[in-house]
Amino acid sequence: MHRLHYQRISMSQDAPDHPNHERNSVDVDHLAGLARLAIGNDASTQIATDLHAIIEMINTMQAVDTQGVEPLSHPLDSTARLRCDEVTESPNPTHFQSGAPSTVDQYYLVPRVVE
Secondary structure, eight states, X not given: OOEEEEEOOOSSOOOTTSTTSOEEEEEHHHHHHHTTOOOOHHHHHHHHHXXXXXXXXXXXXXXXXXXXXXXXXXXXXXXXXXXXXXXXXXXXXXXXXXXXXXXXXXXXXXXXXXX
């Protein structure tokens, strides 16, 4: 059984070695069981390593001072270029219905399927 020990990710600005950070562990075999995945020992070791790297990256990003930084709705500062909503062509029912087997007054006729 492989256990990955990591520091709990919190939204506080406490440093990772701060006493308020609680120590937890991730049981890769338990997670695999919850996900109904059969994971071998080699893969379990690699997953534990990958999870540790991900958690360390998140902890590093959370250590960045973001005071005064406004949240973004999109990473690029741009606006959508939209065109005016104008009718530029009219539908031509005769053209669209030219391949239909049977039509009447711009309606498609289909065989009855429910009695």
